[in-house]
Every structure is written in structure tokens, then in C-alpha cells.
Amino acid sequence: DGGITQSPKYLFRKEGQNVTLSCEQNLNHDAMYWYRQDPGQGLRLIYYSQIVNDFQKGDIAEGYSVSREKKESFPLTVTSAQKNPTAFYLCAIATGTHGYTFGSGTRLTVV
Amino acid sequence: GESVGLHLPTLSVQEGDNSIINCAYSNSASDYFIWYKQESGKGPQFIIDIRSNMDKRQGQRVTVLLNKTVKHLSLQIAATQPGDSAVYFCAENGNNNDMRFGAGTRLTVKP
Numbered sequence: 001d002g003g004i005t006q007s008p009k010y011l012f013r014k015e016g017q018n019v020t021l022s023c024e025q026n027l028n029h030d031a032m033y034w035y036r037q038d039p040g041q042g043l044r045l046i047y048y049s050q051i052v053n054d055f056q057k058g059d060i061a062e063g064y065s066v067s068r069e070k071k072e073s074f075p076l077t078v079t080s081a082q083k084n085p086t087a088f089y090l091c092a093i094a095t096g097t098h099g100y101t102f103g104s105g106t107r108l109t110v111v
Numbered sequence: 112g113e114s115v116g117l118h119l120p121t122l123s124v125q126e127g128d129n130s131i132i133n134c135a136y137s138n139s140a141s142d143y144f145i146w147y148k149q150e151s152g153k154g155p156q157f158i159i160d161i162r163s164n165m166d167k168r169q170g171q172r173v174t175v176l177l178n179k180t181v182k183h184l185s186l187q188i189a190a191t192q193p194g195d196s197a198v199y200f201c202a203e204n205g206n207n208n209d210m211r212f213g214a215g216t217r218l219t220v221k222p
Contacts, residue, residue, distance in 0.1 A: 006154075033209060040120070042200060042212040043155075058209070090154050099145040099202065099210055102154030 003027040006091050006103035012111045013078065013085060021076045021106045023091030031094035032074040036060060036087045037105075043090060049074055078108065086110050123219045130188040132216045134201035137182060141203040145210065146175055146186045149198045158186070158199075188218075196220045 004025040013019045023032065031050045035043040045058030049068040063082025068074055078085045088107050092100040124130045136144070142163040147155035161168045161175045161184075168175050174187040184201050198217050202210040 035212075040214070042214045045205075045209055048209055092154075098157045098160060099143075099147075100155075101157070105152070105154050107152075 004091065004093055004101055004103045006089075006106050008106060009104065011106055011108045013108060014111060016080045018077055018079050019108065021078070021089055021091075021108070023074045023076065023103060024072055025074075025093050026072060027093060027095075027101075028071070029093040029095065030071070032068070033092045033094070033100065034058075034064075034066065034074070034076045035090045035092065037090060038087050046076065046089075120214065121217045121219070123221060124191050126191060126193060126220050126222050128191055130186075130191045130195070130218060130220075132186045132188075132199050132201075132218065134184040134186075134213055135182060136184060136201070136203050138203060138205075138211075139179075139182060143204040144175070144177060144184050145202045146173075146184075147200045147202060147212075148195075149200065149215070151197075155200060191218075191220050193220045193222060 007022045033048040034046040036046055037043050044060050046064050047055055047058055047066040049055035052068055052071050055066050055068050063079055065077045086109050088105050090105045091103040095101050145160040146158040148158050149155040159170045159173050159175050161177050172189045176185045196219055198215040200212050200215045202212045205211040
């Protein structure tokens, strides 16, 4: 995935539980993004960060939180406030030349 | 709001034929467009991009056409192969230095 790693690949969440999805990159890029993908739909922006210690809400930020303490890491927490968290989550970095490079995704399922 | 959309959700072609996937965009201020390919369970992969100062760009077996007058983007795949079966997304640059994605077209290649 060109130096961007998401983990875990599959994640199961119980009702009322917070879970954190990991996104790590070793390409030294500033801008990182989190997208949510539902079946048969496009990607919707959750949060993005253009620099360390700064991040902005995207279109569907409610029920999610992020941090950007290090350039390499942009973890996404799906909180209990997110009532419909089952989806495929994609992390991306802005390459500056060819748009985004995406991670391999995390599939989150509520059990 | 501004959006990127696709004319057809599915496309089925015979192996060896040419494929054309279409995309309509509504933000006339967008100046950068990308086509991505997403295989099942994976993150989207960059195929080809085009800037608004161009009408056409060719890659290996792929061509992107941009018609700014009618805000239409298309992806042409020559001599379609079974490995081309995937979901194809068009994306445009958004207002927050992010990319806005369409819903995607599922391309199925019949042997």
C-alpha cells in the first residue's frame, strides 16, 4: 500500500464500546484523511489532518474522534455515539502528485 | 451541495472489448480529477488523473476525457481484461484540499 498501513483488517465492536482504528505512514506526508465506505456507495470524509496537532471535521464527523500527535500516525476512534458504525474505513495520505494513496482498509462490524 | 456522481452503477463488457465509464461532476471550480480502481476488500488505487487545463490524457490502456462545458469525465479502458473487473470511482478536488468521490461503477468483464 505504498507505505501506509491500516490495522486491524477486521474489527468487531459491541454495542456501546469505543474502538480505535490505526493508520500509520512512513512516507513523511503531512496530510492524512479518514473515509467511510458503505456498500454500494462512495467514500465519505470523516476527518482530515493537514499537519501535526491539527485536524478538521469532514462531512460525517459525528460519533468519531481523531488525534494527530505524530506525523506518522492518525488514529480514528469510533465512539459509542456512532449509531451505525458498520462500514469499511479507509485511511489515505495526500501524495501531492497523484491525489491520494490509500491503506488497505479496516472492516468494522457491530456484534 | 457540490457532488460527484456516476451515470451507471454497473457495466458489463466482454473480454477484449473497450469499456467506457462515465462521471458527472457539479463543481465547476474543480481543477483536478482522478480515476481510482477498487478491488473487493481493498483500498482504491490510482489509475489516471487529469487537470482542468487538459481535455484528454492517456495512460497504459486507459484514457481519461474531460469535458468542462458539460462537466463530464470519462474513463476508457482498451481491450478490457478480467483483471479490470472492479469498482471505478471518479474524484474531484474539494474545498478543503480533500477529494470528493462519486458512488462508483462496478465493471464486470465476461470471459
